[in-house]
Amino acid sequence: MTEKPETPQAELSSTEDMQDPNDPILAGRPGVSHGRFDSLLGWSCNRLGWIGWLTRRQARFLLIMLGASWGVIYESLRAHSWRRTVRYEFISTMNDIIRGGFVATLFAGVLTGVAAVSQVIYWLGLTGLATMTGSILINVVVREIAPILVGMLLLGRNGMLSTTELGLLTIGGEVRSMQAVGVDPFLLLVMPRTLAFTVAGFTLGILFSFASLVTGYVMSRLTGVISSPVWTFLDSVVTAMSGMDYAIIPLKFITVGFVVGLGGCLTGLTATRHDTLRSLLPRGFSRGMLIVMVVSVLFSLDL
Amino acid sequence: MDTYTAGPLLELNKAVPSFEESGLPPRPMSLRLMAGDCFVVEERDPQRATMFADMCSGLVPLDAGQVSFMGLDWTEMKDRQLNALRGRIGRIARRPSWPGFVPMHLAIMLQQLHHTTRTQDDLLAEAARLAASFGLPGLPTQAPDRMSDADLCRAGCVRAFLGRPHLLLLEDPLEGGPQELANPFLEALTEARDRGAGIIWLVRNAAVWQRYRTGVTATWRLADDGLVAVRMG
Numbered sequence: 001m002t003e004k005p006e007t008p009q010a011e012l013s014s015t016e017d018m019q020d021p022n023d024p025i026l027a028g029r030p031g032v033s034h035g036r037f038d039s040l041l042g043w044s045c046n047r048l049g050w051i052g053w054l055t056r057r058q059a060r061f062l063l064i065m066l067g068a069s070w071g072v073i074y075e076s077l078r079a080h081s082w083r084r085t086v087r088y089e090f091i092s093t094m095n096d097i098i099r100g101g102f103v104a105t106l107f108a109g110v111l112t113g114v115a116a117v118s119q120v121i122y123w124l125g126l127t128g129l130a131t132m133t134g135s136i137l138i139n140v141v142v143r144e145i146a147p148i149l150v151g152m153l154l155l156g157r158n159g160m161l162s163t164t165e166l167g168l169l170t171i172g173g174e175v176r177s178m179q180a181v182g183v184d185p186f187l188l189l190v191m192p193r194t195l196a197f198t199v200a201g202f203t204l205g206i207l208f209s210f211a212s213l214v215t216g217y218v219m220s221r222l223t224g225v226i227s228s229p230v231w232t233f234l235d236s237v238v239t240a241m242s243g244m245d246y247a248i249i250p251l252k253f254i255t256v257g258f259v260v261g262l263g264g265c266l267t268g269l270t271a272t273r274h275d276t277l278r279s280l281l282p283r284g285f286s287r288g289m290l291i292v293m294v295v296s297v298l299f300s301l302d303l
Numbered sequence: 304m305d306t307y308t309a310g311p312l313l314e315l316n317k318a319v320p321s322f323e324e325s326g327l328p329p330r331p332m333s334l335r336l337m338a339g340d341c342f343v344v345e346e347r348d349p350q351r352a353t354m355f356a357d358m359c360s361g362l363v364p365l366d367a368g369q370v371s372f373m374g375l376d377w378t379e380m381k382d383r384q385l386n387a388l389r390g391r392i393g394r395i396a397r398r399p400s401w402p403g404f405v406p407m408h409l410a411i412m413l414q415q416l417h418h419t420t421r422t423q424d425d426l427l428a429e430a431a432r433l434a435a436s437f438g439l440p441g442l443p444t445q446a447p448d449r450m451s452d453a454d455l456c457r458a459g460c461v462r463a464f465l466g467r468p469h470l471l472l473l474e475d476p477l478e479g480g481p482q483e484l485a486n487p488f489l490e491a492l493t494e495a496r497d498r499g500a501g502i503i504w505l506v507r508n509a510a511v512w513q514r515y516r517t518g519v520t521a522t523w524r525l526a527d528d529g530l531v532a533v534r535m536g
Contacts (some may be wrong), residue, residue: 085417088409165404177400181414182389187415206534211439 017261023065059289061266068266069258071186071192081187087218091190097158097200102272108149109211115140116217122225130226134240137216142209142249144300149293151256153198155285162193164277165282166268173274175202185269194261202250208250213237250297259291310374310499311335313470314361318368325354326364332368336470341492342504343512345533346525349397349474352505355525356396356472359503361363373469390418390515393500394467395459401447408442410457415466426465433461436487456480463513464491469503471495473504477511489515 075081106220117137124133166189169175175185217233220226226233239248317331336342346352357363360368361377369376372388380388394400401410409416411434412426431442437457443450450458455478463471471492477485492502492515504519506512512519520535 019402083417084423085413087418089404171402173398174402176357176362177394177396177398178395178413179388180357181364181392183414183417184386184388184452196383199430 005021006013012017024191043175051283056285061270064266064270065259065291068190068262072258072262075174075187075191076195081191083187084185085188086192086234089188090196092194093158093196094199097154097196098203101157101176102202102207104212105150105208108151108153111206112145112149112217113215113217114139114219115124117212118219118223118225120138121216121220122223125225127152134238137213137237138240138245141212143245143252144296146205146209146212147252147256147298147299148292150201150208150253151260151295152289153204153277154201155264155288155292156261157201158283159260159288162261162264162282163268166265167271167275167280167284168267168268170271171273175269190265190269193265194258197261197264198254198258201260202253202286205250205253205256220300248299252295255295255299256292263287263291264274307338307373307469307499311371312338312340312373313503314369315359316371317360317368318370318395319366320354320358321366324411325358327351327354327358327363328527328529329366330527332530334523334530335499336503336531338469338501339496341496341504341515341521343504343506343519343522344510344525345506345522345529347443347507348436349431349507351525352474353397354508355438355444356394356505358505359470359472360394361385361391362368371526372504376412383512391469393465393471393473400459403447407447407450407458408422408444408446411442411462411465412421414462418435419466421466428467430461433464433491434458436491437461438481438483438487452479455485460484460488460491464495467495467498467500469500471500475504475506475511476500478507485514489518494520 045204120136120140120163121130124136162297166185169185178185178188213234214230217226217230220243264284265281267287271280309536311333313336315332315334317333319329319331322329334342344352344355348353354363358365358370359371359372361380363523365378369378371377373383373391377385401407402413405413408427408430411430412423415421415426416423427442434442434457437455439457439461439462442461443454443458448456456479460476463473473492477488492504496502498516504512509522524531524533
């Protein structure tokens, strides 16, 4: 025979084991005040766990990026890696990026020339600091603005395309099918595309810089702010460049192209079967933007 | 293609596939495929059939045992060797295998272009000959997503037999494929065996391969208790 609990308190303790301690109704009762503390602890642990998971997840991609960067450089230096299929992929991707991005980059350069370069020339002339024009244009437009804008154009036009293409191939199983017949997706897709982005980053970066400077000069000449010929203006810009600028500016364009290409390809290639375009595209875009900004800041910090 | 005569072309030696990675039964599987042999493996589940073919290609991690191709254990090779060896395998797969970033004729020749130094004209000529024999009007040049399922099936056969591979892992193209594909497929199968290729033909049921019954060396069934030999009767 089972004894019935004599008091309401006893009744409560006998049923406690079966009830959820996180139950918000039970949480209000006097006998379960420990539950509230436990639930707070559990909530904190969950949040901490989530932060840890997020940190590991982000660090994972960074480590993959570092490893893959080395892989691309190492493989690209081996003659054996440059098979017909790899060369085909490199040339076709490079053509796509440079031909496709030519007009957009030129247009962006012209707009920057109108909005930034001509304004710099105007205000420096007005304040009597015209001799600093070349130095400021090099440091602001060519070294800082151009790599970021070219990186964004590369990311939007072709980086996202690579993410989508490789993501769909990975999710669909085509990448696995390639591996099954010995076609390494890193060698066939990641390496040539990253190098194509690198070459395109340099090409479009120089194009952008040239277009913005010439447009800035033309605008200033049309509005009568300067009267010197274009060669004098370009000479003042070139004279303002230090020896280090000749290395840093191309290096920055090259690095931006490299990381945008690699980041886009790796985001696609590391997609899981749970991923869809809805999750892949925002991830690829935010990673790409972050990478461009980090590269830009790193170059600005050191030099 | 030189015929491999130094031992079994493909050998599964008490290989236990990882269940987590493949979904295949974690039981020891043994099989010895010699050059010129044709093994039929019955498996109703297409995904498991694909995984079995992956296991033969060294793509599935093993819990025990070993899988060797041309006398080389897949697990003991580095990436470059692995890929070079996999380049000698012709496959017809059920899962999507047509990359959309190249036109169809390049997708068909991709494996050969990647692994060999044969001239493109030479490859085009062989691919065109195979395409005609499998019932295609020519070598397709459009994007894979613009082709019908039947033509993709034919193109899959062209790709698998192109370049005279040493091993053919064929997930049955006849079931669900065009009816008129049967004869050229069986002819290509015989031709490949005659020149020393080993063949594993994965089918869903026995009805498919009955026409080729006399040519089949052995029949197996992929069951829950592993790879079981089936009496041909």
